Amino acid sequence: MTMPLVYQWDGEAMRPISPFLAKQADRQFVIGERYRLAEEQERSAKSHSHEFAWLKxxxxxxxxRYANDFPSPEHLRKRALIDAGFYDxxxxxxxxxxxxIRMARFIGSREEFSVCVVRGPLVIVRTAKSQSRRTMKADEFQRSKxxxxxxVADLLGTDPKTLERAQAA
Structure with a gap:
């Protein structure tokens, strides 16, 4: 899948906002073909920052008792993503x-942010999905957040609304 291009409405047509993006559009699209256009909402920097503030x-x-399981907020975030179903x-x-079992131990020692599950002869490796702006759209980011x-609220024995109110320092 190609990355979305940025266009500007000029009153008659959607036009790429730069010569570079015009060249990208020329490579990506065929003149005369029809394409569906849908607005993609930008992810809020405020929401992104809020997630990292309440996680910290x-x-x-x-x-x-969780100190060894989550040595950093990043460990907590990635494990929570996996536990919430946002994984590859x-x-x-x-x-x-x-x-x-041997393979899972090896993978677990090499992959800091993954979860290995053994089911008979199968090794299942789950890695948290990236929440980067490049890979996760605004609606999926909000669902994952x-x-x-x-x-995390369940780990703390609290209500998610309590975490939601946490403010960036």
């Missing part, structure tokens, strides 16, 4: 349960 505060208030998954057949807020 939540991490600082985690019960001591790879499955490998190791041939046996014993080999799958809400979902991880619920996961």
């Amino acid at each position: 505060e939540a991490w600082e208030n985690l019960p001591e 998954e790879q499955i490998a057949d190791a041939g046996s349960n014993a080999a799958a 809400t979902a991880i807020m619920e996961v």
